[in-house]
Amino acid sequence: MDSIKYYVLQLESPIIFYPSKNKLEVDGAELHLEPLQSRLLKYFVENQGQVLTTQQIADNVWQRNHVSDNLVRQVISSLRGQLKDKTRPYRTIKTIPKKGYLFDLEVIAHIEKTPQVIAVEVDDVEEPQDSEKSGRKGGNNKLWATLAGCLAVLAMASWIVTYIVEENTDIVAENTNPLGTVPVYIHDITSDSMQDYQLSESVYNYLFYGLNSSRALTGYHFSQLSKESKAALKQQGIELKGWLKKSGESEFLLTLMIQNNQLPSKNQRIEKTFNKEDFFTAIGDVVLEIKALVEPKEDGYEVTSHRVSAINNYDDWEVISDGISQFYLGGGNDAFVKLSPMLENIQSQGRGNYLVSALLSYSASVDYLQSGDEQTRVEGLKLGQKAFELNPRCDIANLTLGLALLLNQRADQAIPYLFYAAESTPTPIGYYLLSVADKQVGNLKGADFNYQHYVAMKKESGGQLYDLIESLQKSNLIQTLP
Numbered sequence: 001m002d003s004i005k006y007y008v009l010q011l012e013s014p015i016i017f018y019p020s021k022n023k024l025e026v027d028g029a030e031l032h033l034e035p036l037q038s039r040l041l042k043y044f045v046e047n048q049g050q051v052l053t054t055q056q057i058a059d060n061v062w063q064r065n066h067v068s069d070n071l072v073r074q075v076i077s078s079l080r081g082q083l084k085d086k087t088r089p090y091r092t093i094k095t096i097p098k099k100g101y102l103f104d105l106e107v108i109a110h111i112e113k114t115p116q117v118i119a120v121e122v123d124d125v126e127e128p129q130d131s132e133k134s135g136r137k138g139g140n141n142k143l144w145a146t147l148a149g150c151l152a153v154l155a156m157a158s159w160i161v162t163y164i165v166e167e168n169t170d171i172v173a174e175n176t177n178p179l180g181t182v183p184v185y186i187h188d189i190t191s192d193s194m195q196d197y198q199l200s201e202s203v204y205n206y207l208f209y210g211l212n213s214s215r216a217l218t219g220y221h222f223s224q225l226s227k228e229s230k231a232a233l234k235q236q237g238i239e240l241k242g243w244l245k246k247s248g249e250s251e252f253l254l255t256l257m258i259q260n261n262q263l264p265s266k267n268q269r270i271e272k273t274f275n276k277e278d279f280f281t282a283i284g285d286v287v288l289e290i291k292a293l294v295e296p297k298e299d300g301y302e303v304t305s306h307r308v309s310a311i312n313n314y315d316d317w318e319v320i321s322d323g324i325s326q327f328y329l330g331g332g333n334d335a336f337v338k339l340s341p342m343l344e345n346i347q348s349q350g351r352g353n354y355l356v357s358a359l360l361s362y363s364a365s366v367d368y369l370q371s372g373d374e375q376t377r378v379e380g381l382k383l384g385q386k387a388f389e390l391n392p393r394c395d396i397a398n399l400t401l402g403l404a405l406l407l408n409q410r411a412d413q414a415i416p417y418l419f420y421a422a423e424s425t426p427t428p429i430g431y432y433l434l435s436v437a438d439k440q441v442g443n444l445k446g447a448d449f450n451y452q453h454y455v456a457m458k459k460e461s462g463g464q465l466y467d468l469i470e471s472l473q474k475s476n477l478i479q480t481l482p
Contacts, residue, residue, distance in 0.1 A: 007045055010106040011091065015083060017041060026084055032413045036061070036389055037079050044093060044103035053100040071390070076101060078392035081420065182295050184211055185222045185233060189242040189254075196252070199276075200244045202314075202321040203254060203283060207240070209355075210287035212393070212425070217295060221328070224427050227456070233261055238294055250275045256286065258293060268293050276314045311353060316346050323359040327396060330429055333370040336363040354390035354397050357383050361400040365407055380404040388417070395425040402433055411440035428454050 009015040016025040022038040024031045033041070040061050044052070054072045076093055085092040094102045186208055189200040211219040222230070222239065233239060239259040247253040251273055258268040270289055274282030311317050319342045326335045340363045343356050364380035367373065384401035391397055398421040405414035414437045422430040431454040438446035 005110045008108040008110070009045075009083075009092070010108065017045070024082060026082075031082055031416060033079075033082060034385070034388065034392075036075060037082065037392075040075060040079055044101075045107055047103070048107055049102075049104050051096050051100050051102050057101070074391060074393050078420075082416070182217050183220060183237045184217050184290075184294065185220045185225065185237055185239045186211070187222045187239065187241045189244055191244040193246060196244060196246065198318065198322070199252065201325055202279075202318055203242070203244060205321040205324050206280075206283050206317065207242075207287060207290075209394075210284060211290065212395075217291065218425070220425060221427060224328070229426075235261065237261055240290070247273060254283070254286065256290070258290060266293075279314045279317070280312055311351070311355075313351065316351055319343060319346065320355050320359065324355070324396065327359060327362055327400075328427060328429060330432075331366075333363075333366045336366065339363070354387045354394055357390065358387035358394065358396045358400045361387055361404055362396075365400070365403050368407060377404075377407050381408050395421040395427070395430070399427075399430055399433060402437065406433065406437055406440070411437045415441070422450070426453075 005018075005020075007017045007019070009017060013027055018024075019038055019042045022033045022035055024033060040057070043057065043061050054069045057072050057076075058069075080086075080090055080093055083092045089095070092103065092105060094104070096102050186204065189204045189207075191197055191200040208219045208221070211217050239257075239261065241257045241259065243255045245253045245255070252275065254270075254272045254274065256270040256272075258266075258270070260266040270286060272282055272286050311320070319339065323336070323339050323343060326339065329335075336359075340360065343360050343363070346352060347356050347360065361380045361383035364376045364383060368377040368380060380400075381404040384397070384404040387394070387397040388401045398417040402414040402418035402421070405411070405417070415434070418430060418434040418437055421427070422434050431450045435447045435450035435454060438444070438450060
């Protein structure tokens with residue numbers, strides 16, 4: 001029986017889509033698709049010219065209950081990114097207001113003919129489902145496939161380096177708005193008492209992830225920007241500065257300054273009194289207010305837009321927030337000895353979310369780096385894939401999946417996730433892992449470029465990612481730059 005071998009999506013530069021292999025060829029570069037992204041694109045291709053609702057997409061692509069509209073939108077957004085569609089309005093998957101999504105590109109389907117006669121020894125067939133590896137030319141096809149794969153990896157690495165070096169001499173300073181979003185640079189939340197440090201961290205992290213849930217805004221960690229990028233804020237971008245003060249026995253006053261560096265007349269001040277019991281409602285309302293002040297034209301906000309997944313328990317968020325802080329510090333296995341059981345407890349009690357899965361993936365990966373236990377290496381990859389599927393736009397989900405792929409000797413597949421994270425939310429850990437991935441695929445210029453960005457951003461004299469770097473540089477694991 002004949003089957004589809006690949007599709008050609010007709011754009012200015014045609015895109016080749018291999019549904020059975022979960023991959024794209026874009027401008028000569030091979031890009032890996034997650035199975036969910038591949039199923040989604042195949043569904044759009046098969047329903048070319050039809051407006052599809054989010055419910056139809058969820059029913060046919062996810063094939064399970066309880067898929068939110070927001071998750072469908074996020075995966076569509078990530079797929080547009082893989083298709084290199086960053087223009088507005090979108091050219092590939094179009095948004096039809098109040099109706100759904102439309103894919104109406106011209107598509108040419110290439111059919112794979114099923115051979116009439118298969119003259120091979122049974123012992124020679126390693127993958128009987130792939131007819132390219134059967135028949136008398138199987139050996140040659142395997143050689144060509146291997147060479148093509150190597151060329152695709154090199155082409156992808158070359159494209160990434162060319163794009164970064166030629167278009168982004170300083171990714172943060174010159175490309176702060178890569179997706180047409182408003183950049184918001186968030187300063188650490190200061191507190192009048194060291195006893196409230198953990199609470200200020202919880203507020204900071206919730207603001208960061210709440211703002212990044214908006215399609216119109218991109219949040220950045222101010223403390224992790226390079227000197228050049230901080231200087232660039234004098235001409236562009238919006239800064240968010242906050243102070244936390246205890247105002248009663250169990251109440252706190254959060255004061256935020258929204259500093260618009262291009263239009264100082266639009267500077268705003270927000271104050272909010274809250275306690276731990278109403279933390280999510282109060283800080284969530286602050287997020288919504290910031291969104292409305294910074295980008296009032298954005299449509300589609302819902303009451304729950306500021307929520308970070310389904311988290312509504314402050315004790316859970318305090319654990320997750322601590323994990324986020326440790327993650328960005330590159331904390332090793334020792335840092336997660338106490339955190340991991342608490343994260344696993346949240347997961348086991350049905351309150352898990354993409355951040356819990358991502359942090360558990362990181363914990364498993366650093367455990368493997370220290371112990372060499374193969375089971376934790378595999379577990380880290382499974383959890384990283386789960387976190388990414390739950391929220392493809394989360395930088396931590398992309399970074400933890402990228403790290404897990406590196407540890408599973410799949411650096412070529414790790415690069416798109418690490419590159420997305422470095423582009424959307426530049427951090428030391430993102431640039432460092434990207435430099436490791438580039439070195440593994442032989443892209444030494446890219447490795448050096450990203451390593452220099454890491455060096456420019458790290459804050460501590462010993463190196464911000466000290467635990468992670470020390471583990472990655474073990475002689476029997478990943479060798480990095482000197």
